[in-house]
Amino acid sequence: MTEQSKRRPYTSALRQEQAEATRRKIADAARKLMIGKGYADTTMAEVAREAGVALQTLYTSSPGGKPALAKLVYDITLAGDARPLPQSGRPEVQAIIDEPDPVRKLAGYATMATGILRRIQPVHRVLRAAAAASPTDAGLQEVLTDIEHERLKGSHAPARHLHELGALRPGLTPAGAAAQIYVLTSTENFEKLTEVCGWTEAAYEEWLAWILATTLLHP
Structure with missing residues (x-):
């Protein structure tokens, strides 16, 4: 096995772990704001600031806008974590x-x-x-x-x-x-x-x- 092929699984796992952590931060921030302020009064920009991510990152995680963000919050809260399991x-x-x-x-x-x-x-x-x-x-x-x-x-x-x-x-x-x-x-x-x-x-x-x-x- 080459050094490059050894690195690939590690890099892939690391990226997945980072993606899960980002999704969890976004979901936690959105859940806090939606429960505190209500769904209608929570903006995508506020969620991005609360989560500490760029607005584009938020839209990438929730490509369907705020309804998709609400579903992300629901799914991660249901599962208890952000793992795709x-x-x-x-x-x-x-x-x-x-x-x-x-x-x-x-x-x-x-x-x-x-x-x-x-x-x-x-x-x-x-x-x-x-x-x-x-x-x-x-x-x-x-x-x-x-x-x-x-x-x-x-x-x-x-x-x-x-x-x-x-x-x-x-x-x-x-x-x-x-x-x-x-x-x-x-x-x-x-x-x-x-x-x-x-x-x-x-x-x-x-x-x-x-x-x-x-x-x-x-x-």
Whole structure:
């Protein structure tokens, strides 16, 4: 192996690490401003200054403008980091897959979902409020539609997994199970139970694990 070929993987990894760090800085800055000021009152220039990057760098990371920036904020907040790694490839998901007991499997899923909802709820609320205030903002409306479609699509993986194990209750199809997972793990339900009803996150997590098992699993 030549010295040049040795350098290439290192250089590529370094560039990816730098790109991830930049995306994380941009997302953190945008999230802070959007939650503090609202989506409509947050400008791209302000985000660039807060993140310490050039405005052109911001537009390169979010080529679709502010709606694309909002989606970047949502995606990185959802994942918890800026790595280009899907949820299915993350260790916490693999631990749920490896768990042999369906009830404990769904308890682990409820723990993971509660952590995600804790992170994403403030961002989702800001975007919902902005979309409601600006129904003609096609870019923002599309972002929220894409978020919901991605959530529903993501709910199909655990549903199929339970189906393949023969764990779903009689008569429940994988598509039907996915729809119920999608609804039960919504941000709106999390908000209502923890904010309106005054539940702790631990109580919400316990309820989610119970309702998922009761609704989905073979008795």
